[in-house]
Amino acid sequence: MSPRTLAALALAAAQLYAAGLAPQATARAASTAGALHELRERLPEDEVLYFLLPDRFENGDPANDRGGLAGGRLQTGFDPTDKGFFHGGDLKGVLQHLDYIQGLGATAIWLGPVFRNQPVQGAPGHESAGYHGYWITDFTHVDPHFGSDDDLKALVDAAHARGMKLYMDIVANHTADVIRYRECPRNDCAYRSIADYPYTRRGGVGGAPINEGFRGDADGSAANYARLARPDWAYTPWVPAGLEHAKVPDWLNDPIWYHNRGDSTFAGESSTYGDFSGLDDLMTENPRVVQGFIDIYGDWIDRLGIDGYRIDTARHVNPEFWQAFVPAMQARAAARGIPNFHIFGEVAGDADTAAPYAQHTRVDRLPAVLDFAFRNSAVEALAGVQGTDVLARLYAGDALYEGGPAAARRLPTFLSNHDDGRLAFLLRHADPKLDDKQLLARVELGHALLLALRGVPTLYAGDEQGFVGLGRDQDARQDQFASQVARYNGQHLLGTRATTATASFATEHPLYQLVAELAKLRVAEPALRRGTQLVRASGPKPGLFAVSRFDPATGRELLLAFNTGTTPVHAQVQVNVDSRRFLALHGPCPAAASAPGSAAIELPPLGFAICAAAP
Numbered sequence: 001m002s003p004r005t006l007a008a009l010a011l012a013a014a015q016l017y018a019a020g021l022a023p024q025a026t027a028r029a030a031s032t033a034g035a036l037h038e039l040r041e042r043l044p045e046d047e048v049l050y051f052l053l054p055d056r057f058e059n060g061d062p063a064n065d066r067g068g069l070a071g072g073r074l075q076t077g078f079d080p081t082d083k084g085f086f087h088g089g090d091l092k093g094v095l096q097h098l099d100y101i102q103g104l105g106a107t108a109i110w111l112g113p114v115f116r117n118q119p120v121q122g123a124p125g126h127e128s129a130g131y132h133g134y135w136i137t138d139f140t141h142v143d144p145h146f147g148s149d150d151d152l153k154a155l156v157d158a159a160h161a162r163g164m165k166l167y168m169d170i171v172a173n174h175t176a177d178v179i180r181y182r183e184c185p186r187n188d189c190a191y192r193s194i195a196d197y198p199y200t201r202r203g204g205v206g207g208a209p210i211n212e213g214f215r216g217d218a219d220g221s222a223a224n225y226a227r228l229a230r231p232d233w234a235y236t237p238w239v240p241a242g243l244e245h246a247k248v249p250d251w252l253n254d255p256i257w258y259h260n261r262g263d264s265t266f267a268g269e270s271s272t273y274g275d276f277s278g279l280d281d282l283m284t285e286n287p288r289v290v291q292g293f294i295d296i297y298g299d300w301i302d303r304l305g306i307d308g309y310r311i312d313t314a315r316h317v318n319p320e321f322w323q324a325f326v327p328a329m330q331a332r333a334a335a336r337g338i339p340n341f342h343i344f345g346e347v348a349g350d351a352d353t354a355a356p357y358a359q360h361t362r363v364d365r366l367p368a369v370l371d372f373a374f375r376n377s378a379v380e381a382l383a384g385v386q387g388t389d390v391l392a393r394l395y396a397g398d399a400l401y402e403g404g405p406a407a408a409r410r411l412p413t414f415l416s417n418h419d420d421g422r423l424a425f426l427l428r429h430a431d432p433k434l435d436d437k438q439l440l441a442r443v444e445l446g447h448a449l450l451l452a453l454r455g456v457p458t459l460y461a462g463d464e465q466g467f468v469g470l471g472r473d474q475d476a477r478q479d480q481f482a483s484q485v486a487r488y489n490g491q492h493l494l495g496t497r498a499t500t501a502t503a504s505f506a507t508e509h510p511l512y513q514l515v516a517e518l519a520k521l522r523v524a525e526p527a528l529r530r531g532t533q534l535v536r537a538s539g540p541k542p543g544l545f546a547v548s549r550f551d552p553a554t555g556r557e558l559l560l561a562f563n564t565g566t567t568p569v570h571a572q573v574q575v576n577v578d579s580r581r582f583l584a585l586h587g588p589c590p591a592a593a594s595a596p597g598s599a600a601i602e603l604p605p606l607g608f609a610i611c612a613a614a615p
């Protein structure tokens with residue numbers, strides 16, 4: 001019996017079970033309570049994540065498309081023909097497609113940020129909208145473009161009732177761009193350093209004394225920060241008329257809680273103290289700011305009973321903030337009956353090895369970071385610009401994470417995202433000669449790596465429908481409901497004749513089918529979720545990459561073999577001497593070991609196999 005048949009039978013049994021209970025309200029309530037109990041017990045590494053931006057997923061309520069605002073697109077932010085504006089997707093739309101998401105094998109949703117945003121930002125002629133959710137003004141309510149707080153509660157409850165978790169996407173580094181500086185009418189202030197513009201002088205070392213007695217951020221006490229009275233050490237911040245109370249909670253409207261040093265160059269000191277393209281950079285060293293965000297995000301845990309937080313721009317916040325914030329969120333969740341609340345930070349980077357990311361699990365004490373090292377290594381291996389040893393080096397670095405390889409199993413791994421582009425785009429960019437069929441084969445192999453290797457597989461909505469994209473950022477944020485963006489709709493999708501001009505929720509799409517098969521296999525096999533991983537074969541050229549993963553309870557070996565090359569692989573791969581026979585869970589597996597401790601692996605170009613060993 002193929003794993004796909006097994007998974008289908010299991011799903012059918014679950015549906016029959018649910019149908020049988022449906023008429024009986026008490027039984028249904030018991031079933032819902034059971035689903036909640038079961039999901040609360042699951043560990044972060046047990047999940048398969050599905051990441052979506054609500055604006056781009058499904059429009060469940062056209063009445064909220066303009067967010068309750070009047071006027072044109074520069075007032076409402078709504079223009080479904082422009083890739084930089086709101087398109088109409090919302091929380092009711094996500095609710096409508098929970099079957100689709102669960103059918104894909106996802107067990108948890110990472111929802112892009114849904115807090116109320118400044119609808120439109122940018123210099124005249126360069127405006128775009130807060131459809132992505134990262135320009136927050138009100139941290140305590142859902143943006144009306146996405147629906148209401150009650151819609152979010154309904155979505156969380158519906159996900160929980162079917163055993164799925166929901167992770168929210170949060171920001172503590174910055175708010176929307178509301179604060180301006182008198183010195184820069186075009187809102188393009190260069191960064192001014194602490195050495196050149198100390199906190200205790202007005203506008204530079206020769207300026208008038210201000211904030212007398214402030215000892216700088218080396219002293220994190222409330223008493224020290226109480227001496228910080230004037231925010232004009234580097235620039236003269238001001239808030240435009242009408243926006244004096246744009247931010248909620250109201251304390252956020254005072255410039256004293258911000259760095260006010262101009263735009264980050266993303267290097268040196270400015271990486272944590274500078275404004276991210278004008279976004280107001282919070283003074284996250286200040287204990288008032290720390291407590292303010294503990295209150296804000298603790299409250300969402302209390303209100304909704306959500307299952308985790310993805311932290312945006314985590315690397316641009318000082319480590320001491322996370323050292324206080326993370327344990328506070330974990331304690332809040334534990335008190336709410338959520339023992340396995342997951343927290344992972346976005347530490348973006350180009351490196352394909354662990355060190356630049358792992359330091360944030362040791363210094364900042366973030367429990368996990370998004371695994372950019374996996375993404376970069378996988379793209380290099382799949383593009384053929386590196387041998388499979390890039391993957392071996394990646395996993396050797398698991399020792400660097402706080403908690404070592406066990407902690408590495410909790411890193412959300414991914415191939416595509418909304419900022420850095422989709423896998424299919426990156427592979428086509430690396431080799432523009434690849435045709436759709438060749439590209440699809442590599443994207444399929446990529447998803448096999450994602451779903452079978454260590455880490456928490458994180459699917460980016462639309463990849464399972466063959467979305468490619470024409471670049472990064474807005475060009476990687478195609479609509480899954482019928483799009484009106486000509487640039488999106490002009491592109492071929494992989495594995496289908498459809499384009500994004502029609503809705504993309506086809507469960508028969510080959511990528512949807514493959515992901516569903518492998519995600520369900522992962523859920524069924526503890527070795528793929530919680531098992532240790534041992535690299536068995538890698539090399540300096542494209543070709544064989546093999547690992548073994550071991551069931552944490554029984555020690556049973558699963559041999560995983562991948563061919564990143566375009567010629568067949570014939571190789572002997574080391575296995576445990578007790579692994580004498582093999583059952584194919586996917587792809588071609590040998591029936592038996594060739595000799596104790598060695599199995600013959602045969603893979604077609606870009607093929608892969610998952611083989612379960614038996615004595």
Ligand SMILES: [Ca+2]
Pocket residue numbers: 059060061062063064065088089090145
């Ligand atoms: Ca809508």
Ligand SMILES: [Ca+2]
Pocket residue numbers: 176177178179180275278279280
């Ligand atoms: Ca600003």
Ligand SMILES: [Ca+2]
Pocket residue numbers: 173271272273274281282316317318
């Ligand atoms: Ca910052």
